Amino acid sequence: MIKILLADDHSIVREGLKKIIEESGEMEVVAEAPDGETAFDHARGKKIDVAVIDISMPGMDGLEVVARLKNECPDLPVLILTMHDEEQYLVRAIEAGAMGYVTKQSAPEQLVDAIKKIHSGSRYLTEKASEALALRVIRGSNSQTPIESLSMRELQVLRLLALGHTNHEIAETYNIGIKTVDTYRFRVLKKLNLRNNAEMSRFAIQNKLVEV
């Protein structure tokens, strides 16, 4: 049985989550915390395998708890569970040391898998989250280059095109029109002073936008 610390200031949500976890039959909630301090104390005081922590909590917030735990209990994998789906939170959480990130909304479908995965020592990230992190890394390591002048969406389109996705696939991935994808492609070519998809691929590989 995987021993779980569950920290969420909303008792109703906590109840729901606890139910999901315990129904899996492979893990049990051994500690519950309505705020950051309690969660931190439990994490240090009790034998816990995985900590599931909400970001928005009164007092010490989730991100701070993660950061502290990273310091105090570096071996304890932490899964961030949150209402927010903005990638900024995701990036902060991973930066702080969280091993996974799940929105509360998708908890019924993903929470158990996520706990299992991080308990096994891997990260748990959705495709969207992975991409967001990847793009963040690309941007951060390529400041003061033409890449800086690309918008997030342009970067996304460039990356997928470089990975060999078709306009159609890209349109589906981001839920936008095929024409729009073409517009973005055209802007990217112009901003980077490139002529076609082949040059774009070469540019992406050279600048480590994609793993070969």
Add this chain to the structure above:
Amino acid sequence: MKLRIIIFVLALLAFLSASTGGWLYYYSFKTAAFQKAETNTRSRLELIQRQLSTYLSEHIKSIKALTNIKECRIALTNPNLNSIKDANNILDNFNNALDIEVTYLLDKEGNTIASSNRNAPDSFMDKNFSFRPYFKKAMAGNSATYLALGTTSKKRGVYYSYPIFDKTKTKVLGVAVIKTSVEFVESSLFSKSEGILLFSDPNGIIFISNKEELRFMLLWNVDEKEITQIRESRQFGNGPWIWTGFSKSDTGYITDRSGENYFFSSMDMANYPGWEIIYLRSHKDIDKLVADPFIKVVGPIVVIISILIGIAVFILYSKAVGEITRRKSAEKELRLSEERYKHIYNKTPVMLHSIDTEGRIIRVSDHWIEKMGYEREDVIGKELTSFYNKNSKKYAEEVIFPEFFATGFCQDIPYTYINKDNEEIEILLSCYGVRNELGEVERSLAVSVDVTEKNKTQMALEEAKIEISRYSIDLEKQVAKRTKELQKAKDNLKRLSENIMASQEREKAAVARELHDHLGQVLTALRIDTVWIKKFLSDVDNNASTRAEKMCSLIDNTIEDVRDMAYRLRPRVLDDLGLIDALESMISDFEKRSNVSCVFKHINIPPITETLTTALYRITQEAVTNALRHSSASTIEVGLKMEGKFLILTIKDNGCGFLVMDENEMMHFGLEGMKERADLAGGTLETFSTPDKGTEVYCKIKIDI
């Protein structure tokens, strides 16, 4: 006219003094010349005297020698043809050898027995010269010399005689005589001398002279008795012996008949007792001798000096005339000026007065009289201070008068006059001191300006000024008060605006939190349960499971809506993660919803206050919204950076742009709102836009790092 005479007299005096100088010079020159002439005359006379003396004694020895020759004695003792002939031969030889005029022998009766001129027409042969003194003297045994006019030859001669003795040398046999001419004396000795040279006998008969006309004339006037004696002596022919006209004056000078003066020098002659050699020199000649060269030399000088004096006089005269004319016109001008001055003084319509050193009025202008109401004769001679009031009088006597008479100047002295009607007239007096030759102030020229009215006006003006200044101060106070009030109101408004915005923001945040935390959580919990139900029903009732799934999807949509609503009200990310994350989130959200390329660049942004975070977020939100809504841009770039202590936020698009001047558009684009936010945050916001060139919103806020 008077000056002309003076100049003429002066010129005359100058001429006279020059002339006198010349004359004195001439006189002294002449005196010297006279003295010199006198000396010359004397020395010359001595020379001639010696020569004449020699000449007149020349043959004394010769005749003695002749008497010793025996033929002469023989002829006298035994006069026959042979002895006479021998004697004549001797006489001829003698005559020739000594170059004598005539040599002859006289017997003891005085008859000529032998003569060298026996063959001449005027032969002395057989002539008797026993009357001659030289014969008588020789017969007495003495040697003799004698001067006389020849009775036979009618020639003047010098006679040398010597007795011829017999062998025993005791008895005189006869006399030998040599007669030499005196023509030589005149032709050589006397001829070279200027003036008159005379050789006269004791009676004054002129025997030898360089002037032919004077021969045998009487030098001095003598009486008849003496003339008779002269005739009887037969020494100088038969006469007549006319007086030359010379006479001795009382002053010692010799004057001739015409009154002309002569120098007179005389010397005795040896061997000729009573005879005198006389030198007469006319003063006139000497004068001429002196004057001629003098006139030749000095004359032109005198003429030149005279001409120069004349020219000088002429020039001086012209100058003097010019000067006189100038002075006359100057005097006339002065007189006119004086009259004009008097006229101006009296008629100038200001109060003028003059006082003397005693402080008494010596002159006043008509205006003064008019103003004071007195008659002129009431005023002149009165003390000026008697027209002053008490204070002015004291002030004048103690302070102003001493100062004025020392410096000769004073200006704008305030006095008060009392006029005849006993009214006070306030004046300002300025005064100038007229000085005499010694530089002392002897009288004043003063101008009094009536300032009674002016002073009144001045006082009124002064009061008005004080009043105005009081008003002005009041006004300023009021303005300051109002300004303060306005400022306070403005501050209040600003604070209010700030508060409104802050509370609005708070409200939004509260609502958003409520939506997100409460409704969102509930919906989440609801969804968890719905998913559970769906799972549970999937095996039991397919229909119910589908309904549950639809429910789940509805919940999902609701959660999205709630999240959107909350995000629009106030994104949590702004409070949780800060401005950068919030802006990143916002911009990627805008991009997702618009298909416009939105880029956010940021460098080294320090932590900033919540208020500022909100302001910058809202400004960016407004600007990007505007750009998306109005610009048709394909790219929007948001930049955030630090420049020194300033945080610079820029929102640039490449859209159509607009005219910044158009206030309606500014309002429309919510630019005023952005500006206000920037202003409340303590910064500035500017919008740069050009049609077709895009728009840039530039916000600059100072922050304390």
